[in-house]
């Protein structure tokens with residue numbers, strides 16, 4: 001199966017690989033797995049306590065090229081967004097941006113799940 | 129589970145496999161959904177006699193070998209090809225314990241909806257940590273540690289297999305036990321993550337320990 005150029009770009013030069021401090025109260029961590037294939041993805045966001053904007057994001061993905069590209073893209077997209085804006089990111093947008101074929105849709109779902117999980121972790125730790 | 133021996137549609141002798149009669153060499157009409165256990169002449173249960181499976185597979189693949197059907201009438205040729213496809217599917221599914229558990233669960237759960245995302249508590253985090261550790265090991269020369277991890281993964285897989293045995297036994301007696309069915313599904317889900325890790329470990333160098 002041929003990967004699209006954008007997938008190859010993200011895959012060979014993934015943005016924002018790494019970790020943020022899990023215990024920092026401004027950080028939300030999402031850890032998700034793809035039941036279809038057993039791949040795992042961790043995505044973290046750092047939220048500015050005043051502006052409530054996502055100012056940083058990092059990921060680490062053990063999975064296929066599409067999953068790595070999807071999570072790399074997801075970290076780029078959430079940066080600069082408010083939590084609500086980030087929450088509304090759909091996997092279909094990722095599919096479109098990366099031209100993922102049908103068999104790779106679950107890889108983009110993984111990235112969407114990871115964003116949502118990171119946000120809900122952040123929220124659960126910041127309920128006034 | 130009850131196991132009714134089917135009879136050959138042509139000569140009425142007892143069939144060992146649903147595909148083919150060894151007494152009169154007749155192909156059997158195939159139902160729309162064929163039970164893979166029946167294809168391999170095995171009772172529907174998780175624990176199987178692997179030798180029996182192996183033997184029947186050898187016997188049937190010999191009978192169904194395409195060479196024998198080169199000059200056969202078109203219809204028979206087609207039947208033999210279909211039978212061979214089903215035979216291989218049955219063999220490959222049943223000889224692998226995870227695939228067999230998945231198939232058996234599919235048969236038992238039928239229209240009950242099981243959740244294919246459930247995992248044991250804390251499992252996902254463990255898998256993530258192991259993936260990270262494996263990354264490091266693969267970049268180092270620490271073969272001993274790699275072997276240890278490989279063993280650890282095997283042990284985890286074996287534990288799941290043992291749970292399959294006991295859970296399927298319970299379900300044989302109470303097939304409606306949704307909680308147990310879901311528990312089986314959870315282990316199957318978990319096994320996929322283990323498999324992913326195992327697949328990353330290069331086999332060479334690990335086997336001579």
Ligand code: FES
Nearest residue numbers: 037039064067107
């Ligand atoms: S194949 Fe597993 S996430 Fe893509």
